[in-house]
Amino acid sequence: MKAYIIKSQRVIYPFGSADRVYSPMLNYSNLLKEELALEKLEVRFIKSLVETDTTDEYLLMPDYVFITTGLIKKFLFLCKNTPDIPLRLTVPESRLTGYYTTLMDLDRIELNGERNLQFDVFYLPAGYRIDKECSFDKMIMTLRENSSPVRVVQSFGIRLNRLSNVNGKPYFEEFPLTDEIVGHQRIWFHSLLMNILYLGTYRNRVQDCQYSFGFMHRKKFVDTGMVRNSIIGSNVWIHPTAIIEDSVIADNVRIGASTVIKNSVIMRDANIGDHNIIKYSLIGENVNSLSNSVFEYSVIAPDSTISNLSFCYSMLGRGVFLTTAVIFLYEGINETIKLNYNGENLDTGRYFLGSAAGDGCVLGTRAIINPGMVIPAQTIIVLRPEEGVMKIPQLNETDYYIWDAATIKRFEDVFKEFDKTDYI
Amino acid sequence: MNVYILKTGVRIEPFNEDVHLSVFGNGSVLKYLVDTIESLGHKPVITESDREFESGAGVIICERVFVSKKLLRDFLKSIDKNKINMLGVYRSVTSAYNLPIMDVEISRVEDGKEGIFYSCFYHPDCSKLKGIKIEEVESVLKNQATRHITNTREITMDMRLPSIRGRQYFMSFPITSSVAGHLTHWVHILRLNHLAFGIKWLEYIYTHIPATASMVLKALKGGIPSSHHDILKRMNIIDKEAKIHPSAYVEASFIGRGARIGANALIRNSFIGENVEIGDGATVLNCTISDNSYISDATAIIFSTVYPDSSVSNVKIQMSLIGRNTFIHQWCSFLDARFVGDVMVTHNGNTVSSGSPFLGSCIGHNCTMAGKVLIMPGRTIPNNITMVMRPDETISYIPDNLPQNVPLVRDNGTLVPLSRLKGDKK
Numbered sequence: 001m002k003a004y005i006i007k008s009q010r011v012i013y014p015f016g017s018a019d020r021v022y023s024p025m026l027n028y029s030n031l032l033k034e035e036l037a038l039e040k041l042e043v044r045f046i047k048s049l050v051e052t053d054t055t056d057e058y059l060l061m062p063d064y065v066f067i068t069t070g071l072i073k074k075f076l077f078l079c080k081n082t083p084d085i086p087l088r089l090t091v092p093e094s095r096l097t098g099y100y101t102t103l104m105d106l107d108r109i110e111l112n113g114e115r116n117l118q119f120d121v122f123y124l125p126a127g128y129r130i131d132k133e134c135s136f137d138k139m140i141m142t143l144r145e146n147s148s149p150v151r152v153v154q155s156f157g158i159r160l161n162r163l164s165n166v167n168g169k170p171y172f173e174e175f176p177l178t179d180e181i182v183g184h185q186r187i188w189f190h191s192l193l194m195n196i197l198y199l200g201t202y203r204n205r206v207q208d209c210q211y212s213f214g215f216m217h218r219k220k221f222v223d224t225g226m227v228r229n230s231i232i233g234s235n236v237w238i239h240p241t242a243i244i245e246d247s248v249i250a251d252n253v254r255i256g257a258s259t260v261i262k263n264s265v266i267m268r269d270a271n272i273g274d275h276n277i278i279k280y281s282l283i284g285e286n287v288n289s290l291s292n293s294v295f296e297y298s299v300i301a302p303d304s305t306i307s308n309l310s311f312c313y314s315m316l317g318r319g320v321f322l323t324t325a326v327i328f329l330y331e332g333i334n335e336t337i338k339l340n341y342n343g344e345n346l347d348t349g350r351y352f353l354g355s356a357a358g359d360g361c362v363l364g365t366r367a368i369i370n371p372g373m374v375i376p377a378q379t380i381i382v383l384r385p386e387e388g389v390m391k392i393p394q395l396n397e398t399d400y401y402i403w404d405a406a407t408i409k410r411f412e413d414v415f416k417e418f419d420k421t422d423y424i
Numbered sequence: 425m426n427v428y429i430l431k432t433g434v435r436i437e438p439f440n441e442d443v444h445l446s447v448f449g450n451g452s453v454l455k456y457l458v459d460t461i462e463s464l465g466h467k468p469v470i471t472e473s474d475r476e477f478e479s480g481a482g483v484i485i486c487e488r489v490f491v492s493k494k495l496l497r498d499f500l501k502s503i504d505k506n507k508i509n510m511l512g513v514y515r516s517v518t519s520a521y522n523l524p525i526m527d528v529e530i531s532r533v534e535d536g537k538e539g540i541f542y543s544c545f546y547h548p549d550c551s552k553l554k555g556i557k558i559e560e561v562e563s564v565l566k567n568q569a570t571r572h573i574t575n576t577r578e579i580t581m582d583m584r585l586p587s588i589r590g591r592q593y594f595m596s597f598p599i600t601s602s603v604a605g606h607l608t609h610w611v612h613i614l615r616l617n618h619l620a621f622g623i624k625w626l627e628y629i630y631t632h633i634p635a636t637a638s639m640v641l642k643a644l645k646g647g648i649p650s651s652h653h654d655i656l657k658r659m660n661i662i663d664k665e666a667k668i669h670p671s672a673y674v675e676a677s678f679i680g681r682g683a684r685i686g687a688n689a690l691i692r693n694s695f696i697g698e699n700v701e702i703g704d705g706a707t708v709l710n711c712t713i714s715d716n717s718y719i720s721d722a723t724a725i726i727f728s729t730v731y732p733d734s735s736v737s738n739v740k741i742q743m744s745l746i747g748r749n750t751f752i753h754q755w756c757s758f759l760d761a762r763f764v765g766d767v768m769v770t771h772n773g774n775t776v777s778s779g780s781p782f783l784g785s786c787i788g789h790n791c792t793m794a795g796k797v798l799i800m801p802g803r804t805i806p807n808n809i810t811m812v813m814r815p816d817e818t819i820s821y822i823p824d825n826l827p828q829n830v831p832l833v834r835d836n837g838t839l840v841p842l843s844r845l846k847g848d849k850k
Contacts, residue, residue, distance in 0.1 A: 162684075162701050164735035165718050168749030168790065170699070226671070243671050243687045260687045260704045277704045277721050294705075294722050309722070309739055310754050327755055333792050333812060340821075367834060368796065368813070370820040378828035381819075382842060384835070423800065424763045 001076075002042045003059040004052055006136050010064045012185050013341075014358030014376045015317055018064035021191045022284060022301035022318065024267070025202045041072070049132045049139055057126045062140065064185045065120055066194050071180040074152050079123045082150075086128060089121035089182060090149035096156040096176040100193040102349050103339075104184050109149055119182050122147060154180040161280075166351050167334060173352070179205065187341055188356040188374065189348070192315045195299050196280050199265055203248050206231050216250050216268070233268065256291070267302070284318075298354070314354030317361065317377060325365040326381075330354035332371060339372040348372065400424050426550065427461045427483040428471040429454075432559055434488045436610060438788040438806045439747060443488050446613045447714050447731050449620040450680060450695050453490055453607065460493040463631075464500075474558055479551035481505065486543040486562050488607050490616060492623050494630075495602040496544075499574045503546050510569040511544040511604060518578050518598040522615035524779030525771050526606045531571070539573050542604045576602035585782060588763055593781065601626035609771050610786040610804065611778050614745045617712040617729040621693050624678065628661060666696075669704075686721065697732065720754070728784070744784030747791060747807065755795035756811075760784040767802040778802060 008018060015021045045063075046052065052060070059076075061067065067089075075089050091097060093115045107118040122143050124130070130139065156178035163171045179201035185191050207221055216233040223229050227244045233251035238244065242259040249255070249266050256274035266272065266283045273291040281295045289295075290307035297313045300306060304320040312330045316322065330352055337353045339346045355369045358377030365388075367381040375381075390406040400411045400420060411420050434443045444454035451459075461468040466483070469476060483500070485491065491499075491511065503509040513519050515530075515538040523540070533539040545565045547553065556564055578600035585593035599622035605612055629636045643649070643658035656676045663681040668674060672689040679685070679696045686704035696702065697714045703721030712729045719725060720737035728741055731748040738752050742760040746752065760782060761767075767783040768775045785799045788807035797811050805811075820837045831842040 162718065164720060164737055165716070165733060165749070165751060168733045170701075170716055170718065170733075243669075245687075258688055258705070262687070262704075275705065275722075279704070279721075292722070296721065310720075310737075327795060329754075329795055329813075329818070331751075331753060333751075333753075333794055333810065368818045370818045373819060373822055375819075375822060376826050376828075379826055379839070380829060380831045381839065382831040382833055384833045385842075385845070421764070422768070 001040050001057060001059070002044055002053065003061070003072075005043065005045050006049070006060070006062050007045070007047050008062040008064055008136060010062070010185070012064075012188055012191065014356060014374050015188065016359075016377070018062075018185050021185060021188070022282075022299065023066070023191050023195050024284075025195065025198050025265070025282075041076075049130065049134070049136065052130070052132065054124075054128065054130065055126065058124055060122045060124055060143070062120055062136070065182070066185065066191070067119075067121055067182045068179055068198070071152065071154065071182050074180070075121065075123070075150065078150050078152060082123075082125070084125045084128060086125070086143055086147040087123040087150045088144070088147040089119045089123075090116045090151050091119065091154055091182060092116050092151065094154065094156070095158060095174055096154055096178060099174065099176050100181075100183060100190065100197060103187060103341075103346050104190055105186050106184065107144065111149065111151060116149065116151060118144075118149060120144075120184065121182065123150070154178060154182075156180070163352055164331060171351065177201070187339065187346075188315055189313075189339075189353060192297075192299050192313070192356075195282050196297050199263055199280060199282065200246065202265060203231060203246060203263075206248055239274075250285075273307075290324075297352075301359070312354055313352050315356040317357060317359035319360045320357055321362045322357075323363060323365055326363040327366075327368040328354045329369065329371050337371045340374075425466045425481055425483065426469050426478060427466045427485065428469050428477065428550070429457060429485050430487050430558060430561060431470060431472045432487050432562075434608075436607065436613065438610070438786060438804045440807060441789075443607050446607060447712060447729055448490070448613075448616060449624050449712060450678060450697055450714070457485070457490070460491075460496060463493065464497055472558065474554050474556055474561070477550040477553045479549060481546070481548050482550035484545045484547060484550070484553075484561065484565065489542055489544050490603070490605050490607055491542065491544050492601055492603045493627060495574060495576065495604055498576070498602065499544070499572070500546065502574055503572050504570075505546075506548055508548070508565060508569040509546040509572040510541050510566070512539045512541040512571050512573045513576050513602070513604065514538070514573060515540055516576065516578060516598075517580050517596050518576065518600050518603060518619070521598060521619065522605050522612050525609050525611060525769070525776055527608055528606055529566070533571065533573055539571065541571055542606060544604065545569055574602075576600065578602070586761065588761060588781060595780075598622065599626075601630075609769065610745050611769060611783065614729055614743070614786075618710060618727060620695065620712060621676075621710065624695070625676070680715070731789070742784055743782055745786040747787050747789040749789055750787050750791045751793070752787070753792075753794045753797075756793040756797045756799075758784045758799045759801050762801055769802040770804065 010018050012021050079087050109116050109118055156176045159175045160172040161175045177200050183194050218234040219231050222232050230244045230247045232249045235251055236249050236253045238255045239257040241257050242255045244261045247261050247264045250268040252269045253266050255272045259276040262279045264278045264281045267285040269286040270283050271288045273289055275292045277294045279296045282299045284300055284302035286303050287300055288305045293307050294310045298311050299315045301318040303318055304316055306322045307324050314328050332351045337348050353371055355373040357375040360378045362380040364382040386405040389403055401408045402411050404414050436443050446453045448456050458468045499511050519540045529541040543562050578598045580596040580598050583595045583597050601623045603619050639659055643655045649655045660674050660677050662679040665681045666679045666683040668685045669687040671687045672685045675692045677691050677694045680698040682699040683696045685702045688705045689702050691708045694708050694711045699716050700713050702719045705722045706719050707724040709726045711725050714732040716733045717730050718735040724740045726742045728744045730746045734746050734750040736752045737754045744758050762781050766777040766781055769778045783802050785803045787805045790808045792810040794812045796813050816836045819834050832839040833842050
């Protein structure tokens with residue numbers, strides 16, 4: 001059986017086309033790696049429908065869909081012995097879908113009084129004729145109209161993660177644990193949330209699989225001392241005081257002293273400095289993280305240099321340079337965070353969400369970014385000239401000085417109306 | 425014997441709430457006073473009118489007075505029971521610790537030393553106080569009472585503070601369980617909570633002698649201690665339902681039920697209340713963290729007091745008092761030292777010295793402090809204040825078609841090319 005993945009025209013701002021978004025665990029290349037696990041499923045990437053072979057049954061999905069093999073298995077099992085009409089993957093609404101499908105472009109359908117979400121994953125029976133000359137978008141529209149829903153129930157567990165108090169009450173995020181995820185990428189935060197969701201089960205998957213995962217030459221499961229329940233690749237150097245729990249560390253990674261890594265995936269050749277805290281994060285290949293950084297619930301694409309005191313619920317593209325004093329605000333103050341998308345204001349319904357920065361950004365000192373912002377690729381943000389001290393004049397020891405407009409001045413020359421003694 | 429706690433409606437700025445609701449250790453001041461009085465075998469009476477005074481001997485504690493168990497017991501033991509007595513102690517490191525701005529009576533006593541007198545009285549017949557307005561009871565008793573000095577003992581610990589402009593500061597920090605004070609300003613609540621650790625710790629030792637002995641034995645069983653840290657880190661009072669990561673370092677602290685402490689966290693000489701969450705790599709030194717509070721990852725919180733239900737996610741916060749339901753954002757900063765002279769605070773409309781060059785700020789209840797808010801030392805933020813960032817200081821709007829590979833700067837809430845900004849200046 002074949003699975004066709006069609007290249008769509010969809011663009012995920014600021015990362016470019018859907019297959020450019022960094023998500024090594026969830027996008028279709030993961031299906032390629034795991035096709036052994038699915039019997040007789042052959043994954044093909046196509047640019048137009050001409051390449052499809054309609055003599056046999058097949059799966060059809062666009063490349064903006066994220067789907068894991070667990071759910072494909074369930075879907076194919078239910079599709080057997082069905083009449084000769086296209087079938088569409090349908091999932092009931094639950095706390096799991098509520099976590100990550102906000103603002104996703106989904107069709108909703110009611111079956112037996114229950115609300116369901118429909119995803120663009122189609123099963124086409126053998127001999128079903130499609131118009132191969134028509135465009136992809138038109139094709140999807142026809143399939144959406146003609147297909148009948150197949151209800152697949154996702155299995156999941158819930159873990160409560162405590163975040164800062166909201167309105168004076170402890171705020172617990174219901175964090176689902178599952179290996180059955182399906183979703184559409186529309187806004188960057190969908191791929192962020194789905195990546196974070198999948199980190200835990202990804203660790204289990206790497207542990208269970210017999211074959212190498214591509215990024216890991218030789219893996220070993222470690223559960224002693226400071227490293228607990230984790231999978232460590234070859235040639236990894238871990239400082240004896242580092243704490244690693246429920247994580248995957250790929251080949252050639254270096255981890256510094258007193259670093260805490262929990263529920264995360266660190267890709268190969270990454271360099272994690274001392275006193276870092278990395279929780280629920282995906283750190284890409286060849287990333288260099290400097291000392292005393294905190295990353296929580298974030299995704300960092302390969303080749304970035306990162307050093308930040310607090311980087312949460314945010315996503316970085318490839319080759320980003322992020323300095324310490326860049327501030328990604330991520331907490332809505334007593335209200336949920338709004339996103340600006342194609343000129344409309346969308347409410348994400350989340351109290352905690354950061355920002356995204358595209359490929360090749362350079363984020364310099366004192367760039368303060370409000371929640372829900374998107375910084376386009378190849379942007380360079382530098383310090384405002386008057387905020388740094390560029391010139392130092394002749395100074396007198398007995399005076400008090402302040403920093404003003406790129407230079408150092410006497411306090412009383414700038415602020416005549418203020419009492420100097422209050423501020424020293 | 426009845427112990428009358430006079431309710432005269434004293435309120436503390438900026439919280440504007442009953443002084444008895446102030447945090448002390450793992451409860452409130454009133455809870456501590458009532459527990460103390462009951463454990464000494466007396467009956468606490470919260471007095472709102474003079475009709476509640478009964479005949480017989482009694483102790484009258486004015487509302488704003490805090491007195492610890494040991495001091496109250498020693499006072500009652502040593503007095504002449506036929507006279508009206510006023511509680512006093514010699515000036516010492518402990519009594520001087522939270523003395524600035526306090527409205528206590530300071531006078532020379534017979535042996536030439538300086539005595540500090542608090543509004544806590546012993547009266548042989550309380551029925552004589554009937555017919556006096558409750559607000560005037562204190563001044564009437566002050567006129568009649570003999571000044572009685574109670575002897576106290578204290579251990580002091582020298583602490584090194586930062587040096588400012590070449591001057592090295594040291595502080596001798598008292599560890600004692602004989603403490604009294606008038607709570608008239610938020611600084612007193614903060615300083616009292618600094619002393620709370622010593623008070624509670626010594627009281628625990630006196631009341632739980634077998635438990636303490638077994639704790640010491642257990643501490644010694646782990647091998648010959650190489651330093652005092654080696655003993656102290658095994659002398660914690662931890663609730664069984666608290667979850668502490670094995671790599672966390674906890675030394676001489678009280679940890680409440682349901683508290684969670686993250687990996688590599690450092691906690692010393694602190695009270696951690698119930699259901700508190702302390703993130704990974706956080707540092708908590710000499711603090712009182714009340715119930716349901718949240719301290720985020722990699723936060724350093726030092727010599728501070730946090731009321732219940734607050735979230736603190738500063739990078740570093742020192743010598744500050746945080747109110748209830750308050751949210752301190754990641755990049756909000758409280759400056760905590762003055763370079764010349766002492767930190768000044770406002771009290772009853774006047775600016776007065778707080779007695780130390782090191783002091784942070786006080787945040788009221790239900791406040792939200794957003795990023796990049798800088799507060800000078802000794803300032804007070806009233807209740808129900810929401811401070812947000814200046815919109816022109818953040819990047820809150822990203823225009824379309826930004827030029828690539830060109831240095832951009834933040835300007836009035838958006839991004840503009842650096843070259844255009846320079847052109848404007850010219």
